[in-house]
Amino acid sequence: MIELSELTKVYNGTVKAVDDISLTVKPGEIFGFLGPNGAGKSTSIKMLAGILKPTSGSIKICGIDRMKDPIKAKMNIGYVPDEPLLMEKITGAEYINFIADVFDVPPKIRTERAQKLLEYFKLINAVKDPISTYSHGMRQKLSLVCALIHNPPVWVLDEPIVGLDPESAFILKKMMVSHAKSGNTVFFSTHIMEVAEKICDRIAIISKGKILFIGTVQEIRKAKGEQSLEKIFLEVTDSESEKIDFSYLDTNQ
């Protein structure tokens, strides 16, 4: 369903944010994209979503080339950015309707799906208010509702758990599992190792634009030893944070 091939992104002709990455995410899979800040996760996801143009390489969504047929490729994606991208002066209902119009969702289906999604995420009472009155978490949830209103086969979520309350995070995780079980694909980035460990079928660890590991959590444990995913992550990404003595911060005035 998602096929990245030799994907590279160079910023300003000098900074290689994504360096020749290739991966395939199959139908029915939840794929976690892990990496430290500035590793290239969001850049990769933005290329998937069509916000950034790859410097080289190709992206295929459900067999459709993202560069050759961007509209068709986008029709198959439900994208949630790391920061909610919403128009703020219109109401939640107006925004959902607009997204449903763009994705050609028939009125009956949009009504049913909107009602269910808004109920799950406890937005039903706020839907007639302007988005500018929403809290960050509410905006994040509305962003999720909009991404899922057209029932896309591929979900691309950039740190979707951030900003959600525990109940909403739980619902989203359940939805991700259910979506994959129905033969669809979920591709998401996260910094929360427990989430990755619990729900991902496979993970990729990216650092400095390169994929350092790709496989199941069991496979990485087999290769790196039986320890927490957090420790494995720090080891794979060459982090020296474990060795730092932070007591200095509390002694100096």
Next chain:
Amino acid sequence: MRARKLTSLTLTLINEHYGISKKWYTYAVKKQRLWEAALIGGAVIALIASLVPLYSELLNPLMIESIKMGMGKLMLSNAFLYSSIFGLFLGMFTLISSFFFSKETAALIPLPLKPAEVLSAKLFTVTIDQLVVSLFMLVPVIVLYGINSNMQIGYYITGLIVFLFSQLFPMLLVSIIIFPLSSVVKFNKNKDFMIFFISTVVLVGVIFGQYYLNQFAMNQSTAGLSSQDMAKLLANPDMFINKISMAYPPAFLALNALTQSGASSILWLLSYIGVHLAAFLLVLWLAEKFYFSTYSELQENAAGKKKLSDNEFEKVFSVKSTMYRALMKREWRYFLRVPAFSFNGLANVVIFPILLVVFAAGAYNIPEFQALMTFIDQYKELVVPVGSLLAALAGSMSLLPASAFSREGRLLIELKTLPVNPTAVIKVKFVHSNLISGVGVVCSALAVGFISKIGWLEILLIAVTGYLLTIFLNNLQMIVDTAKPMLEWDNPIKAMKQNINGLLAIAIVFGFVFGLGYLGYITREYIPNQLMNPVLMLIGIAGSLITWKTLLTQAKKLFEKDL
């Protein structure tokens, strides 16, 4: 199917742009800030009420005379031309920020929409905005020409169509320039350059346009033509302004569509619409080619990832500043690094004196200007007080004090969480605003001096008096913004140009300057001319001192408020 998508997109963008749902929610559902709605309504009524006499007393007689002299068509073409030029200048920023820098564009790019669809919807929204220009500059001329020439209903229908299309061509022109330019200039490296470049082009264009027009008028005046010859010349298609109208196809086509009758008028109207359609199709083609790739480039922001050497590190972090200096540095950096603030702030204060000098230089030999100079000579003792008021007007038009806190946007919350004293923040904003205003005051004093040929001492007196009045006016503007800053914006230009506090500031400044001028005029019998400047100085000093206290209280209140 795609037409439905486009309709939904356009309606959503219009709703977002004008905040229709948000306003409805605030005013009708929540019944909050009703004073704001009343204020906007009042300002619109006041504006209309003040413009009606202008149109009926000034424009209508001019139109009647022009028609008598066979120059009615020229009035029409000029109105069309000038409304287009004004629309071009005013709409340029809005269009560019709407295409590339608005928050809603970020929301639209990941959606399955074609670049041409996004562009069409945005173009349509901005053009609606721009129609306000035509409403004030073109519609009255069309209506008055129609009434005074006994035109039939067909003329008014054509006029309506001409009006609806009148701002589209300037916006298409901007698009035609900006899209190919975006492929040549790598805007991701030069984002600020784009704004500075276009702003400079606009500013220089205005100045040269003004100079060129004055030079033309001067040449005509010095040719020693009689008024009849002048009328003939003006009606002649070779005339400068007519040449421009002919060179600007929409003006030429609109003029013929309006002034001819029957099938001929319809054919001209169809040609007028056709020209727009052709330009629109060209823009759509350019958008498909350049729009999303340029937008994508603009998103390419990455940290340099360059490691600092020990020396560089020490250089960066070993400098300690006092709280006041730190706040001052912050204020200046934020101002200089956001072109929407720096360019607007500086341009607003220098544009008036520059235009004054350019006008005087260009019109120096025109008999009317000479007459004006003779008139000034007769009232030389009034030059200093009037010049002081003009300097105050120029100095206080930066709109920086009226957006002192609005420009902070959400950063005000950061400022609130820092252990800084509101008094220090106000002092910094006061100094910053008044330093920028000082540029306008000094330039205006020099401009007045240059035109009226007064001595250096008098120029200095104008600068000092004008500056004292400016400080007072700036304080008033800051009080307005401190009371209710506009903190929610997605584009810095909105903090200055779409801020109701700016509108109030303009009303305060103009009201004060013209009010004082009028007061001076009616009391000229009782107050000796020599006393006028000391009185103005006194008003400036007393006003500044009184408002300073209020300003501090307001600032403290703002920092205690829930934001």
